Structure formats: C-alpha cells, structure tokens
Amino acid sequence: MELLGNVSLTLLYKSSVHGDRIEDMVQRCSHQGCTVTMIYFNRNIIVAFMLGDYSNLCENSEELNDSLWFAVQKKNGTTEIETLLLNIAPKISDKQLVGRSLEKDIFLIQPYNNTIYLTDMIVKNLKLDLYGFKTYLECEVFRVEGFKDNLNYAKKIMKAGEHRNRLLAEIRAYKPYLVSEIRILLVGPVGSGKSIKSVFHGHVTCQAMVGSDVTSITEQYRIYSVKDGKNGKSLLFMLCDTMGLDETEGVGLCIGDIPYILKGCMPDRYQLNPYKPITPEHSTFITSPSLKDRIHCVAYVLDINSIDNLSSKMLAKFKRVHKEVLSCGIAHVALLTNVSNCSEVLQDNFLNMSRSTTYQSQVTNVNKMLGIPISNILMAGNYASDLELNPVNDILIRSALRQMLRAADNFLEDLPLEETGNLSLFSPSHKSLVIFKKS
Template sequence: MSASVISTLDLEREHQLLKLFPEPVRLHLLYKATELNSTFPNRFHGVGPFVFVVYLSSGVVRGAYMNKPPTNQGHDENVFLFDVTTTNATKISPEDDSKIKISQVFSCNYEFGNSFKLRTESVSKESCLLVYFSSDEVFNTGWPDECYNITKGDAGFKDLELFRVTGIGDVLPSPWREVSWTERTREDFRESFVFHKVFIESLNSVRVLLLGPTGSGKSSFVNSVRSVMFKRTTHMPASGAGAPGHFKKLKSSIIRAGRGGSPTSLTLCEVMALGEGESAGLSVSDALAVVKGHVPEGYSFQSDTPCNSQTSGYRADPGIKDRIHCVLFVLDARKITTYDGDLQKTIRMLQAKISDLDVPQIVLLTHVDQLCHAEDVKYVYTSRAVKDKMQKAAEFVSMPMCHVLPVKNYAVELDTDCNNDILILSAVHSVLQAIDDTLDDQCVSSTVE
C-alpha cells in the first residue's frame, strides 16, 4: 500500500496490540477501507499471517488475527480475537480449539465463528462489504450483535484495516547503547586507559576481582584485556583449567600498556571458581576475605579449609592497596537461563555483603558474540537476543541492567579485532569509572565527617 496512506491505528493502541504476540512482530498496512472505496482486493487473499482491525465511531477498536491463510473450512489453532484500547489489549482465544472453523467463503468473506464476520453481500442489488460482530460459544467475546455496512459508510463505522504480520528478527531498528565502531574510538579508549590515574594519589593501581562459575570466561577476560593492550592475542596459562572444585590460587595480573610497557592503573585478580550444582567452589567467607584484602598473593583456596588469621601471610590489617576496589561477576550469556539456584544464592549473598563494604559490583556477560547477528559484536547493542540475556543476567544477580557489560573474549583468534577491542575497552572504561565514582564519594564522605 502507498506509504502516504496513514493507518488509523494510533501508536498507543498499536503498542498494546503488539503485546498480544509471543514474539516481536511488525504490522504492515495492506488495506484500508476508507482509501480503497471498501473494495477488498483479491491479491491480499491468502497472505498471512495477518490482522483485521475494525474501528467504530464510538471509539471501540476490535479485530482478529489469523496465522494461516484461510481455506474453505480451514482450521487455525493460533487464531484469536481482540479488543484494544490505548492502555490495554484483551486477547480472546477460543474456548475449544477443536471447534475452530475459519471459513473463507467465495473470494472476500472471512468468518471467525459467529463472533467476527467480514462478508460481501448484495444490498439493494449492490455488492457491499459488511462486518458483523456477535458472541458465540467458540470465542465467548461478550460482544453485542452488530452489523455495519462498510461500503455505505454506516454512521457507527469508522474504518477497517488489514495488516500483514511479520517477525522482525533479532536486529532492532536502533541501538539501546550508542557506540562508534571505528579505529578512532578504539584508540581513544586505549589512550584513556593508559593515562588513567586513580583518584587517590597514594593508590597507583586498583584491584578488580573476577568471580564466577567454572568456564564463564574469567581468565579469558584477563588475557583479552592484555591482548587489546599488546595489539595481538596473548596466550597465558588458564588458571581455570582443571577439575571443578580443584583448588585455585589468588593470582593478580597487572595490565601493562603493551609488551614491556608501563603498568596501567588496573590489576585483575582471579580466584577459585564459584561452585555450581554439585561442584564445590570458592566459599563466601574466602571471597569476602579477598575483597577485604586479608588473603595473600598465591594463596591456594580449598573449599573445606577457609582462609583465616592462622593462614601463612594472612593480612590482619590490610591497607587500601591490598583491598579489592571492584567486583566483576562473570557469567556466560549462553547459560544465564540454566544456572542453578545454588549459584544464584551464592552470588546474591556475596552481593549483599560486598555492598556493605562499599565496593562497586558489575556483571560481565561473556560469549555475547554467539547471540549477535552474524556473530559480529558491532550488533551487540542492536541484538534483541543480547538485550534479553542482559536483562536476564541483571535479574539473576538482582542488579540494574546498566551494571551489565557484554563482552566477547579472545579464545581462538590469532589477531585482535577493532570492534571486539572496543567492546572490551568499553567494559574496562566502565569499571574504572565505577571505581573512581566510589572512591570520590568515600573521600567526600570522610572529609565531611
């Protein structure tokens, strides 16, 4: 239909109507009675799925959805009728699927039981298009018996429209976070990282702790950040290797500005994985001991033996340089809906206790490339699937979605990629900002006191 023809369906009602569909869809206007002299074109027959929308002068808007092209006495188990207002839409499904008989009689007649009929009939020897409403035992709409002559333009009738319903796929029309995927952006992020100075002069480097289940990508993220700064992929031993529950050491990796370069202000810390399912993992007490700065570098964690004041090298009175300044919960986007309740319980317990320590917390969502269109990370902020997983990750840890950062770690690549570097550097930038904001707030609070 001509793009100049404007649908009678306003944005508020369209928004409510779209909520009735289980998957994201878009409506394409095919037919508008008031523009086509009420003549229902034959070329639209059999085009589906589609929606009929009838507008009455009283303000009532109702209609029907068909998933399959109509055939003589055809059966469509997905059919439904609806009422829609600016604030709500009511989906009216059949009482009994076995009784659904959607008929296409002749070339222009569509009958949804007795509840909604669109028929071509002879009125005073003139072919007219009529719409009927009623209530029957199949749909039980509760609609009053009404009939409107569309061709004659009955006073109670306003318009009839037909829309084709199409899926809109994974790619959203516009990103929900703006990123410029250019070499200039990558260099700006890298330069900002290299020259970043910690808010507190006595603190040369901030320590960021990565917590997550086995295989979530903690060590890979450390290697990926290093790869971005070295401008080539690096291959460091994966501390997460080994059987689940096997002890791991506290390992702190200073990120340098290139091979042999000066240290940046970021140190990434790895520990034993959090337990999942039947596997034992890092205890809450050990995780908190690391955050508070009590645990010495190289300490070997064991699930059944927590770190305590009797541990060799234990710091009874850790300084600010020993503490953790931000915690990253690392989760796999592919598994976010299948992680068990024990892991969620552990993370939420940690989250509550870490919050009491005034340490910022962020979720690092890995493997998002496998959800993107063509597995290209430049689509990460226009991907419906990625956005959905980010929302689920936020719900899983009970944190705002703005605290969820999507990344793709370097795993099998031999060379770095500009878009992927930008995503990783963007995550690092957000982490450093969160730390700066927290330290600034703590300094202001101590000054006021």
C-alpha cells in the first residue's frame, strides 16, 4: 500500500467472507501488530491505519492508540487523498466498534448491518460527503508489515500527503504570465520517451497517445495538453515532446530542428526527419509564431542511473541543444528520472531535492556538463502502472513541475519589449497592471 510507503499487507478480515459480528472481526485481528482497516463505498475508500496492537478491547477500555486516517476519493476522474492523525481509544460496545477521543465517540462501525458513523470533525478534515450513519459495501482489515511502528514516521507520511495536496492545488490554480498556456519542451535520449510521459502519470494525466504504431508516434513532434484527471479541465501548460537524442548522426532528433521548435515554427504532429530539419518552405511551417507558440521552458530529461555513463558524442549533442536554448534565452531545467529513493531526496522537510548523498555525484555532473544551476536540477521517481500511488514520489513530480512553471514565468517576465509586441493586460498571476506598447 503506497500510502504508507513500502509495506506489504496480509488480509485478516473481510466482512463478506468472515462474518458480520464484531466478535469475528476482533478475534481475527487481535495480536497482529499494526493494522489497516479499509471501508469501501461507491466512490470513496476510508482507510484507518492503527499503530500498536488490535487487542484488549472492552466496554471500559481507555487505552489510547495513534491512528492515521486517509480518505481516497474519485473526483472528476482524479484520485484525491486527504489525511488525518487521531489519538483514539477503540472499544467494543453494543456489538459495534467505537472510537473515543477527548471523551467523545468520534466513530462507530457496525459490521452486523454494514454501517459506519463518523463525527463532523472527521468528515470535515477528510473532506467527505458522508454525514450521519452510512452503509458501506465492504470492510477489510489487513496486517501491515514493513512499517516503522512509531508516531514520527506516521506523521511524516501524513505530512507528505498534505504537502502533495498543496502542490496540486497550486498547480491547478496556476495562471501563466503574458500567455494563455505555458509550453514545456521535454528533451531526452532515444528510448526515454516512455519515461518522459510517465513522469506526469498518476497525478496530472497527459493526453494519451493514440494508434498502435508506436514508432510512427515517437517520430512526430507532439504538443500534449495536460488534463486535471480523465474528465477534468485542461491545465494551463502543455508538454512538447520530440524524438529522442542519439549519439549517432542521422539517428534521433535532428539538431537543425531545435531552433524552429524553440521559436514555435514547428506544428503539432509534424513528421520529424533525422536527416533533414523542417524548412520555411514546408506547407505547415509556422512563419509568424506568436509568443504563445514558442517554448517557454526546456526540461532536459535524463535517467539518473545513466548520467555517469553518457558518451562524449551524446554529451556533445546535449551541449549543441543547450547552446540553442541559451541563444534564445529560454528557461531550462534538468529532470533526473528513475530516482529509487524518493524519501531520501526529500528528507524531512519535503523541500530538499539536491543534497542527497546518494545522488550528489549525478547532480554535480549535470551541473558541470551543462552549466545548469543546482537549484534547477530536479528529480523524480517513475510510476510503473496507474494503480501505484506514492505521496513522496508525487511531491517530487509536482515540485518539479511547479519549478518549471516558475522558470517559464521568469523567462516571460524578462523578455525585451520588442518581443512582447502590443500587449495591455492584467496578468492573473501578478497583482499589478502590465502595459506594453510597441515602440
């Protein structure tokens, strides 16, 4: 269960299988150590993780247990997770499991009729729409193995979930400076296409590629809108993807295409040619690109495990691309993917993404190779499937995206007057009136 980190779960109790009496539930779950109780509804799952042992429950029990609660909800095609840390005294009373806190009953679970009651405090903090007594579909209890049995670790996991939600809210509320949408160009070696796409998978969903011929798709220049969930609105940035770089001439992205991509001259779905760049004579060439058509931030995507083994020819290709980016004055970052230990990268404050001793040599190498400031060298782990959720990995990915958007805004703010043209607008992301007049 990724909500709790790298742990394994063993099923102890399932209401539809093991009986609907509270005694059945307690008997199967006692003396098992830390447990997770999952209560399923049509669109929501309530998860209660309890530190300590699930035992010694009686009418007069006053023994307190720390518990970490999650609400996993589907909204507009996205999965939203809220967290809450509670100190409760669970006990059995009148054929139900009762949780008391500060001398008040704050939850009731009645297995005999599949009903749960949560106090308003829990409902509000978990942002649920489950007031009063509600019937659930199923109740399961699992033994948790591999979790550090201490309150500080539980608080860290909860803090990770809260920070992840704050980052997502900030990305959703983002409004770019001067343009309607930010364009972020992703550049990486041949074979990194899947990694580039999956970097943003599972939290904000890239528009899926269509068609079965993978080769033909990866040979196109693509501009992807980014949606806030399957049925959500498009967020105000786009991801631009190309063929991968290759150390061999005539293979992979043609370096001659880079200036045209950066300046916004290349149309979406243009069929790239490794031997020959696009020319102004091409029928779809954008001869007079506007500011919104241009690339506003470049992200060099590199597998963190391959950085130390980059060949001199591949490094030369990257430097040629970087020279074009610098000549255009475009914002740029490096995104190091396939980080295996996200918790170490973030450490305790969820902000430090560059001082990890494990990855310090790779960060330093990228800084020396391309001259990218260490503050703009970002890291992310990758998702293997849609079903995996990891709050710490999400923080890395969302933090990296936020950094890209900020870098793009800085690029747009620093543009000379002659490049912005006649613009008179109130920038939503700034508090002052911005007026530009063409001289």
